[in-house]
Amino acid sequence: MHISGRSTSSRPHPRLTAALALLLAGAAVSSCGGGSSSTDPQRNAKARTFTLTIARNAIVGGKNDAEASWITKTVIPGFVAAEKAKGLRVKVVYHGYGVDDDAYKTKTALDLKSKAGADIVSLDGIWVGEFAQARYIKPLADVVGARADSWDGWSQISPSVQQLGSFQGKRYGIPPSTDGRVLFYNKKLFARAGLPVNWQPRSWDEILAAGRALKKLPGVTPLQFDAGTAMGEATTMQGVLPLLAGAGAQIYSGGKWTGGGAAMKQVLGFYQHLYGPEGLGDRKLQQEAKGRDKSFEEFANNRIGVLLEGVYLWRAVLNPKDGIARMPDRDQAVGYALIPAVAPGKGVQGRSFVSMSGGSVATVNPHTKYPQQAFDLLAYLNRPDVVKARIAGNPEVTSRNDVNAEALKNDPFLSFVAQKVLPVTLFRPGLAAYTQVSTALQEATAGIVAGHSPDDAAGQYNGKLEGIVGGAGNVNAG
Amino acid sequence: MVPATSTPAEPAGAAPARAEAADVVGLGRRRAAAFVAPALVLVLVFLVFPALWTLYLGVTDYRLTGLAATRPHFVGVRNYTDVLADGRFHDSLWLTLQFVGGSAVLGQTVLGFAVAWVMRERPAAVRRTVEALVLLAWILPGSVVAFLWLALLDRDGGTLNTLLGTPGTAWLLDHPMASIIVFNIWRGTAFSMMLYTAALGNVPPSHLETAKLAGASTWQTLRDAVLPKIRGHVLTSLLLVSLWTFNDFTPYLITAGGPENRSEVLSVYVYRTALGEGRLGFGAAISLVMLLVNLAIATAYLRALRRRRA
Structure with a gap:
């Protein structure tokens, strides 16, 4: 191990070492950034x-x-x-x-x-x-x-x-x-509650009226609209956004996000009928980890009256052939209706019916x-x-x-x-902030499920929203 | 891991020896520098640069997607104040302390020592078999053992529910922290066991025999004869195991931080905010805070080690 006895000729060349170091550093840096590539649309067009x-x-x-x-x-x-x-x-x-x-x-x-x-x-x-x-x-x-x-x-x-x-x-x-979102309803329960089997509500009040009639049936949850944070994006897509569109607001329009104003308070007020003291919906279902799957099962087992869901429910969940919660009599027992605005003509851009896709x-x-x-x-x-x-x-x-x-x-x-659905549908804004805004919307509905008032939940939402989108200037609080 | 042989008393002719020690291989300063340069460059590129980069990212609003992915803005210390004020961070820190305290400090160390102590005088065949089984838990890939534990703790048809006759008990939902703590004890005991097996070999048999002759109980023997001899090993093991556990990501493979963040230890919290939510700047700030906690843990242990030597 006596290295000191080495002849001078075998000394490592300092310049070589420096070059090696540079090479290493260069390799590391270029591997961070990735190689540059051509942007010519015709590159390799002739490759066979x-x-x-x-x-x-x-x-x-x-x-x-x-x-x-x-x-x-x-x-x-x-x-x-x-x-x-x-x-x-x-x-x-x-x-x-x-x-x-x-x-x-x-x-x-x-x-x-x-x-x-x-x-x-x-x-x-x-x-x-x-x-x-x-x-x-x-x-x-x-x-x-x-x-x-x-x-x-x-x-x-x-x-x-x-x-x-x-x-x-x-x-x-x-x-x-x-796809699109519609109101699915159970025709058998509607018949038992004395409601029309071919149902198309024209306002939120008509939905609530149906819910009150259904509430008289024992063991039946009248209305289930997704809420809370456990369901994630399902709450936003199958709950808040269609309702918000029905209240006349889009979550993002004209460069501003919709805050806790009148439209949002209307939406949260509707949720309060479901998960507040009136109890037209099952609040536990909105807190459970597997609540959405459970809502599918309950709907398939004739225990939910009206469920706001995507086309997916019909196609992949209730499907008698290969659904995950099969309903053998789906085609006879399940009705579907457009989601009405709060009142005719009061939806986004004067629409009477709305959906999200x-x-x-x-x-x-x-x-x-x-x-x-x-x-x-x-x-x-x-x-x-x-x-x-x-x-x-x-x-x-x-x-x-x-x-x-x-x-x-x-x-x-x-x-x-x-x-019928695609002509009245809306899409979500494809902006990076949307994911966080969506979470804030879920939290606002979770507030209603936990018993807060629509005003409180809307106020909290507005504060959170301002934090997410960079200040009150980007929020439409009207 | 263990310091080189200490030199409590320098020999009388220390001065020339020291001059030689300064250049013991006779390379000269420039050649010596050339030799360490490649290693230093690697350290710079893969350690110092990423650390500084994390520091820089922590003061920006850098995100995985969106406008801030191409043009991040300087936000000062906002990320840091947000992290420190974030209730989710406080919960996560508390869960991490439970995880480290429960699985590393108490679980792995105590169980590892117990196995080493009990196996000390067993026949070689028994000892080898037990050691092999314990080691197996340690050397299997994390994704494989995570899958095994999911099968063990599954709600419908899990092995544990079948054994206990408790069908439908959702261990991972009802007791997420206990699940990952027990898992990590099972996984990491091997290291402590090996370390303590080696350490116990350092305890002179005569001490143990003397203790036995004096009529000392097991507890008294451990406290007065064994522990003083292996205190350094205990601290070293605790230091390593605590740091590993603090930064361990395997819990994510089992509970993914859920349900409702109830098993979201810091490493999972960083992953979910930085990559899950795409908030890379905020994630970098959490990482730096984690680094500081790591340093605090390491300092505490090193102090204890030094006090022992003093």
Whole structure:
């Protein structure tokens, strides 16, 4: 171990060491920022052999199984064959996930932040704005050029649904489908309570009147509208936002967020009928960890009169074939009605009926190596025949009017959604602050469930909102 | 981990020896610097730079998505004042102290020592088997053991409910903190056990025999003969185990901080605010506060160690 006996010739060269150090530091720094990539839409457009990847939160044998199977069994073989016919050798890899939406969002954001990730990325429509603001995604026209806006499919997607994949007037992706929220009611309970079996309330008072009639039935929860924090976004989407729209306000409009003013107090006042002393709803259900699943079960077991829910309830929960809370007599026993405004014509933009919609959006990763080919694949995913294959075993409201007109003909419920609900629906604002605003809305309703007055809950909400969105200047407290 | 041999009394001719010690390998200052430079660069890039970066992020409103992801604004100490005023932070800190105190300080240390003490005079075969089983809990990957524990504690058809005949008991919902504390004791006892097995080897058998001859009870033997000999080991073990447990993320795999944040220890709180809610600036501020708590724990233990030596 006598190093001191070494000859001078074997000394490490100081300059070499310095160079090595610089190299190391350089490697570390560049790995933090990710490699820079070209933004030319025509890059690699002439490639004859290429690989594309699709990522979404759907996995064969798990979450959104039908979607994942459709991609791996229909889309990929079909696309590869179509490209082969053009003399191109293509490989398409599917990255399926089966995790909570929040975890998928985090992973996707980190992927895109480090300029990695799949070529076709699927996002919840609500994330489009915040991802665009962070420059993780770019307008389709910037990524793939003018052909993105001249795609022939746009003419089949109504503007309100296109809004799902748009931000500040620019298209960022193609939404494959959408949904809506309606009032589901149990016709058997309505008959027993002496209420009309074909029911369409025209005001909130009519909903409450039905609730009071239903309350006379033993063991029945008359009205259940999601509230509280345990249900997360379900409270906002299936409770506060449709009611707020019915009270004439959008959560975000004209550059301002809606605070604890008159409309919000009306919404919270409605909740008080449900979870306050009058008790038209079951407040425990809104506090339990699995409360939403339980509300599905109770509805399927004829123990809830009216439930505000998404199309999902009909399609995937009560579905007599493969629902998670099957209702064998769903088609006869379950009625559906539009959500009325507080009074006719008093809803947002003078509407008498309102709804909220959401859905996912497929977009092209701005850092893809093959923007043109990726857009080909995106367009293929939304081709009418491919979309029809998607909904063959699992009908849903697609974004394409041509497919809907044909495929939903024999499904009265989905036709109702496509024709009556979508024209009056609204979408959530796709801004980063929305997630926190949504939590504040849930907390406001939790306040009502815990017994606070609408005025107190609205006041607290307003204070929180100002903190979230950067001061009273960004809040419309009227 | 353990300091080099101490030199209580320098030999008489210390001066020349010390001059030699300054350059014991005869490299000269420049070459010596060149040798440590790569290591220092690595430390700088992977330790100092991220620490400073965290400090910087903590004074911005940097977020994972949205406008603040590209153009974060300087917000001064607001994140720090918000963290310190946040009720969720206080709850989380208290839960973390329970987690560290219950699973690391009490659980792992006591159980680890007990296993080491009991196994001390057992036949080698028994000792090896027990040690192997305890070690298994330690060396299996976290995601695997988390899955095993979910299966154990599951509400419907969990192993524990089947064994106890208590179907439908939601252990993870009704007793989230107790669940992760017991889990972490099970998981981490191996380290303390190994350390104490080695430490007990340092206790001269003659001391134990003397104690036995004097008629000392087990408790008296432990207190007067064993503990003074292994006090340094106890403190070292406590220091390491406390710090590991304080920063442990495995509870997330079992309870995900729920229900209603009732098992949200600090590492989970940071993850959920920084990545879950995308508030990276705020998350960085919490991380720095955590770092300070870590330093406080380490300082307390090191002080105790030094007092022992003095």
